[in-house]
Amino acid sequence: MLSFIIYKLLVCVIVFAISLGVAAYSTLWERKFAAFLQDRVGPDRAGPKGILQPLADGGKMFFKEEIIPNVSNRFLFILGPSLFMLTALMTGTVIPWGKDFTTTAGNTYSFQITDINIGVLYLLGVVSIGVYGIMIGGWASNNKYALLGAIRASSQMISYEIAMGISIIALIVTSGGTLSLREIVESQDAGVCNVVWQPLGFLIFFVCALAETNRAPFDLPECEAELVGGYHTEYSSMKLGLFLFAEYINMFISSAIMSAFYFGGYNFPFAQELYNTLGLETGSIWISIIGFGAFFTKIIIFINVFMWIRWTLPRFRYDQLMNLGWRILLPLSLLNLAITVVVEYFRGNIQF
Amino acid sequence: MLGYTITQWLFGVLSFLSIMFGLMVVFSRNPVSSVLYLILTFFCIAGHYLLMNAQFLAIVHIVVYAGAIMVLFLFVIMLMNLNEDQEPQRTWLTKIIAAVAGGLMLVVLVGSLKGSEQLQLQHYGSSQVGLVKNLGMVLFRDFLFPFEIASVLLLAAMVGAIMIGKRDIK
Numbered sequence: 001m002l003s004f005i006i007y008k009l010l011v012c013v014i015v016f017a018i019s020l021g022v023a024a025y026s027t028l029w030e031r032k033f034a035a036f037l038q039d040r041v042g043p044d045r046a047g048p049k050g051i052l053q054p055l056a057d058g059g060k061m062f063f064k065e066e067i068i069p070n071v072s073n074r075f076l077f078i079l080g081p082s083l084f085m086l087t088a089l090m091t092g093t094v095i096p097w098g099k100d101f102t103t104t105a106g107n108t109y110s111f112q113i114t115d116i117n118i119g120v121l122y123l124l125g126v127v128s129i130g131v132y133g134i135m136i137g138g139w140a141s142n143n144k145y146a147l148l149g150a151i152r153a154s155s156q157m158i159s160y161e162i163a164m165g166i167s168i169i170a171l172i173v174t175s176g177g178t179l180s181l182r183e184i185v186e187s188q189d190a191g192v193c194n195v196v197w198q199p200l201g202f203l204i205f206f207v208c209a210l211a212e213t214n215r216a217p218f219d220l221p222e223c224e225a226e227l228v229g230g231y232h233t234e235y236s237s238m239k240l241g242l243f244l245f246a247e248y249i250n251m252f253i254s255s256a257i258m259s260a261f262y263f264g265g266y267n268f269p270f271a272q273e274l275y276n277t278l279g280l281e282t283g284s285i286w287i288s289i290i291g292f293g294a295f296f297t298k299i300i301i302f303i304n305v306f307m308w309i310r311w312t313l314p315r316f317r318y319d320q321l322m323n324l325g326w327r328i329l330l331p332l333s334l335l336n337l338a339i340t341v342v343v344e345y346f347r348g349n350i351q352f
Numbered sequence: 353m354l355g356y357t358i359t360q361w362l363f364g365v366l367s368f369l370s371i372m373f374g375l376m377v378v379f380s381r382n383p384v385s386s387v388l389y390l391i392l393t394f395f396c397i398a399g400h401y402l403l404m405n406a407q408f409l410a411i412v413h414i415v416v417y418a419g420a421i422m423v424l425f426l427f428v429i430m431l432m433n434l435n436e437d438q439e440p441q442r443t444w445l446t447k448i449i450a451a452v453a454g455g456l457m458l459v460v461l462v463g464s465l466k467g468s469e470q471l472q473l474q475h476y477g478s479s480q481v482g483l484v485k486n487l488g489m490v491l492f493r494d495f496l497f498p499f500e501i502a503s504v505l506l507l508a509a510m511v512g513a514i515m516i517g518k519r520d521i522k
Contacts, residue, residue: 116407117483118408122411128420128423135430139384139430150430151427161419177485
């Protein structure tokens with residue numbers, strides 16, 4: 001029992017550290033990527049090839065002067081970024097990072113903080129609560145631009161949550177009617193991954209994930225051409241840092257969710273053949289670690305796609321954003337659900 | 353601890369918190385903090401659902417109420433920018449009418465609570481009843497007709513809201 005608690009604490013700390021580490025280096029990689037696309041060099045002063053840039057940025061954020069507007073609600077002003085960061089980190093708890101492994105003593109441990117049977121709904125719940133951080137922060141700033149940014153963020157997230165939810169329902173129908181993330185990943189173990197059966201669903205989910213993370217071309221809430229800085233106009237120092245940092249964590253987590261839902265998570269082609277060649281038995285920790293490596297590679301690829309899109313596409317206008325969400329993505333996701341049910345009926349996965 | 357099980361402790365703490373936050377919704381002067389306390393109340397109620405083994409209901413409660421409906425509430429209240437000096441002055445008559453209406457509501461609630469003692473709770477199976485699969489079986493097999501009626505009611509309410517919300521009806 002005690003070893004179980006210590007192991008879970010260890011997994012929590014590792015997931016926390018990986019989320020923060022990946023987010024920190026995503027900021028550097030984003031700038032390098034932008035520099036590459038724009039034919040520049042990018043940050044290269046701090047350390048070799050600019051490798052220490054995230055540390056320098058973090059240090060700068062901590063030592064900057066902290067300004068809290070006089071007329072704002074002090075408690076809510078601080079609560080906003082904290083809540084946003086908290087919900088960003090909370091989503092990492094249900095993601096299965098690798099296969100279970102068994103020690104020589106016969107205890108089984110899993111590469112996951114917790115596997116709850118309503119994991120997908122938990123994710124939706126946490127994502128829907130995440131918007132409060134932006135709303136509370138934007139309102140407590142007592143600034144019209146911040147309030148407009150907050151309202152844009154919340155309406156955008158609510159609108160895209162619906163299409164995302166329906167595309168997830170179609171995914172659940174495909175992967176055998178389970179809401180546990182581990183079982184969704186396991187269902188892609190033997191056959192092909194879900195994206196083959198859900199190409200449209202994946203596309204809808206991807207667009208919605210872009211909108212939910214407030215990334216370009218959906219970064220209307222912080223649209224600097226119209227709203228100064230959007231919901232974080234009044235924020236400075238590390239509180240601004242938390243808002244910006246949580247966006248990168250959200251990007252990391254949504255990449256992880258997309259790879260787990262649609263691209264098989266820690267499964268990869270010819271995995272069993274590889275394990276047989278290496279002589280690894282089922283339950284070996286090395287299988288878990290190799291699976292985690294495959295999962296991580298997929299996540300990195302998705303993060304790169306996110307960045308590629310950000311530096312390629314211009315920002316939407318707000319009415320275009322709403323039209324895309326309600327008039328295109330929502331009907332498409334309903335159509336996708338109907339097609340999925342018919343296809344799964346003929347595949348024999350649904351019985352009436 | 354003190355002769356209570358962990359479940360009873362959790363129930364006590366959650367009940368205390370939900371009643372306290374519920375009172376704060378009514379007593380706080382600022383409408384935005386009222387809404388925020390209401391969200392906390394919803395979380396406490398979701399905790400109660402979890403204690404009753406209704407995991408699905410708990411998470412859907414959070415997704416729908418805290419995640420969607422309260423965001424819209426907050427949205428509207430933030431846009432209206434309510435201040436104390438802008439609030440309409442209420443006459444004594446309105447206050448008396450409000451008190452009577454509230455009192456009647458209380459009587460109805462107490463009456464319904466008194467009647468609930470005689471109801472025998474029907475148990476569907478074990479602690480697994482709150483799982484999505486079992487809930488779906490019960491809803492779509494045993495109670496399909498009431499479920500569909502409820503969905504038609506909701507649809508009618510939605511269409512009605514859109515019709516009222518439209519500026520000009522052609």
